[in-house]
Amino acid sequence: MDSATSSSAAEGGAHRGRRRRLPGGLRLRIALSVTAMLLVLIVAQSLALVRLNEEMEEEFITGTLDEQLHYSIEHSRRLGTLIGPQTPNMTLYRFAPGEALPQGLSPALAGLAIGNHEDWSAGRELHVAVREADGQRYVLVYDESEHRERESAVVTTVVIGALMLTALSFVLVYAIAARLTRGLETLAERVEGERDGTPFAHDGLDAELLAVARALDRAETRQAAVLARERDFNANLSHELRTPLAGIRSDAEMLLTDPALSDKARRRAERIVATTDRTTTLANTLLMLAREARPQALETVDLGAAVRRAWERLHPAAAEALTIRSAARAEIVVDASLLELVLRNLLENALRHGEGHAIEVVLEGRCLAICDRGPGFGAEDPMRSFERFRRGGSKPGHGLGLALVQHICTACGWSVRAANRPGGGACLTIDFGPGPASA
Incomplete structure (x- = not known):
């Protein structure tokens, strides 16, 4: 184990701890992306439902006003008296042009043209149907307050349903993404953990994970080859250096024992011994770095x-x-x-x-x-x-x-x-x- 490998191994545990404390970034992005698309679809569908409900209510109101007016006019002709609607939120007025307006009918509503109208003059939305028959003008007024309450209830229900569906979609998509990315987490843990030589790639992996695992196996093989070459080089270098260094040091020590050696030559011999010792220390250090420095006794x-x-x-x-x-x-x-x-x-x-x-x-x-x-x-x-x-x-x-x-x-x-x-x-x-x- 060289120092670079030792540093990587030492940092692996801290990195694993940081990764566990962080939320799953990939699965979170998948869940948010899919939920966002579903939210757009849910909002579009909700708006379509609200719009369809409103159109159906409008058609229902128009049809109800037409039927009520037809019924009242026909029965008034036969009986001679005004037959009003039985619905509390409908009021029927009848008057002859030029006569005084019936009580409760405003001039604005009385002056509307023949047909169906929407009016806000009373401070609330009214549907008004105006017809003429036998020289009489019939004005049927429908208060839409109850309709609007039903519409608000429908909108509230749709909004709550959309929110619940969105939340449920997020939870389900997140769970599905977690299941799909579990293989990546397992692979990452194997990369960061203690390696026993077992290949990352094995049967049962999805095609995408299998491609990543095979790439990791190839990278690990290349790294192991590089480290092996480095260890062999360091070991061989230190071994080959020690023999000539021992000879150089021995010769220098023999020179120092010569009493006829001058002071200048003696200092040089001492420097040779010191330099040889430093080089030997370097060789031993390289040898130690090339080996597994495991505790023994x-x-x-x-x-x-x-x-x-x-x-x-x-x-x-x-x-x-x-x-x-x-x-x-x-x-x-x-x-x-x-x-x-x-x-x-x-x-x-x-x-x-x-x-x-x-x-x-x-x-x-x-x-x-x-x-x-x-x-x-x-x-x-x-x-x-x-x-x-x-x-x-x-x-x-x-x-x-x-x-x-x-x-x-x-x-x-x-x-x-x-x-x-x-x-x-x-x-x-x-x-x-x-x-x-x-x-």
Whole structure:
């Protein structure tokens, strides 16, 4: 597992958490889109129903007025008296032109032409039918208030029905979309989860999902091939370098044992030894990055004592340059060799960039922070310091120390963070977390 893969794996859990907290965007868009189209159809149908109901009511009223007038005129001729309608909202008037108008009939209605009319002069809608027969004028007035109430009831019923149908459509479409997109969610969870080599594509997938799954399988195969080539290259390079480096260092050490060696040549031999050691460290780091840094033998380790031992091996002559602050004894269950490698790289980084100031180590619970008083990480994102071959400033080093730290921490289930110190300098913090890694 390389550092890029480790970072992706570490970020996968957080990404899965964010995705679970968010609503299904695709299914929501499908539900809203389909419901919007259904809403347009429902509104159009509702308007058509209301319009049809209104036209049918108008035809019914017109037919009722015509029948009532015909009935009243015919019976008035036979009986000689005015036969009025029995419907409470209809009133029939009869008068001869030039005579006084009947009580309750306004001149505006009396003066209407022969035919059917709608009138608003009384402050409400009236249907008025005017006929003449045997020298008499008949005026039948129909109050539409009851009709309008029925029409309002119909409109209210249609609107409520449309809203309920729209809501039901949204729920049903959302449920259907959720069922159809469940395969995508399952596929996404498999992509983000721990991979066991099982192909994404399998029988039973829909054609569209099968195409996506096959594309993921091909991409995973290509990525695995690239990572394998990188690991093989790093492992082969580090292995091939160690043998000649050991020979160079041995020759340089033999030169240093020669008493006739001049001071100038002695300094050059010492630089050869130091450079060879740095190159060997680089080769070992590359080899570690190319391998799975899995914990092997777990044991209980006193974290404070482990920090002191790592510092003494790194800088035995300057024990006072390290300050350890701890509220209580901190013990964790770890692979001691991996912990030592992490501590050595963190302390070496702090020593390199600390500008000669004392290094402060803070132990708090299951967290370890190593801070220096150097220039810090500047304006860039401090987390970029864990990238491979990223070197801070002009300080010597190969830029792989912190990448190795992150690689080991990810493999062990720890988390490592980098931040600028408020008072100046940098802090690198490891959280050993709960579970098997804690005491």
